[in-house]
Amino acid sequence: MVRYVARRAGQAVVVLLGVSVIVFTLIHLVPGDPVRSAMGTRFDQATYDALRSRAGLDEPLVQQYFTYLGHALTGDLGVSFRSGEPVTSLLLQRLPATASLAITALLIALLIALPLGVLAGMRAGSAWDYGATGVSQVGVSVPDFWTGILLILVFASTFGLLPPSGYEPLFGDPLGWASHVVLPALAVGVVSGAILTRFVRGAVLESLRRDYTRTARSKGLRESTIVRRHVLRGALVPIVTVTGLQLAGLLGGVIVIEIVFAWPGLGQLTIESVQNRDYPMVQGAVLLLAAIFLVVNLLVDLLYAVLDPRIRYS
Known part of the structure; x- marks a missing residue:
């Protein structure tokens, strides 16, 4: 029984890794800029650049994924672009x-x-x-x-x-x-x-x-x-x-x-996050x-x- 549960746990880890890759890839293919959407009418170029840098969106996609994965393994699913609160807490x-x-x-x-x-x-x-x-x-x-x-x-x-x-x-x-x-x-x-x-x-x-x-x-x-x-x-x-x-x-x-x-x-939280292009929240919800x-x-x-x-x- 213990070995069976351990084997299923290993399979679950592989599945979650696959899900994280698929969701991360698909969500970055969605048109639109999440930071620009979160700022709304209060757009300022300096603030915009600072927010993108803090969110890591100015890095290559591969580097963004591995950074996200490293944090996710410790239970840190990031911070919501829209509310600024930790994704894990909101979920x-x-x-x-x-x-x-x-x-x-x-x-x-x-x-x-x-x-x-x-x-x-x-x-x-x-x-x-x-x-x-x-x-x-x-x-x-x-x-x-x-x-x-x-x-x-x-x-x-x-x-x-x-x-x-x-x-x-x-x-x-x-x-x-x-x-x-x-x-x-x-x-x-x-x-x-x-x-x-x-x-x-x-x-x-x-x-x-x-x-x-x-x-x-x-x-x-x-x-x-x-x-x-x-x-x-x-x-x-x-x-x-x-x-x-x-x-x-x-x-x-x-x-x-x-x-x-x-x-x-x-469900409601996921829909709202998709509409607002809140990448961390969508990724965390799907995971x-x-x-x-x-x-x-x-x-x-x-x-x-x-x-x-x-x-x-x-």
Whole structure:
């Protein structure tokens, strides 16, 4: 297990290096001058030259990259061109908002997907199956931003039950956080739940065809016991795989929803940084999102051995 984790950690380092090269190259191909953009109407040639020199933008690109990489290895992702604050601090400030939204949306998705997917898989070909499949198809087809706008119109504008936008810290004001997170989490969770429903259905159908399920039925066990102890347990590995991918994607920033609901998370920060040509912030955000994706994938892989004793890492 230890050697497996060490090998995956080494692979993650290589992936992050590749991501850093790609992002650094692409962002410097974007037209425009980040220093000129940050100065706005207060342009002064001497100040402009001093800022470019301090940011290292007057050096060759290769030297800029290795300088950035050396600082990044120590946890220093640079300073934001726009705000002048450390990139690492800004990212850590925004991470809790995105994490709380992503986890809440995933819980809503699981509450939708598990009952519908299991029901559709256990009663394949029935009206329940067609109904669950149709609901999941509608959920996948409808954009999450449209769902978000519809939720705002109904629950915020029409009935005034929930705030249309904004954010409250979870540990600072739990009730305020809950009232603000419901609508964006629903908008994202419905789409994720629709995707997960189809995978849960497929995993249940596959588990029903296994020998252990037929053996359990031949023993005369009750259907509820078969579903709980055999079908669901056998379907857990593919379900956990897709759930992990969904969580990694959500933690990567539900960009559109964060814009619609003015949610101050990583997605909104990344979009603002791209618009302002804030090179250090964009590079730091992409590296953080890539690292999150790799960590979630590793945790999901390690969870396989817990769910299925036949799986061993060597």
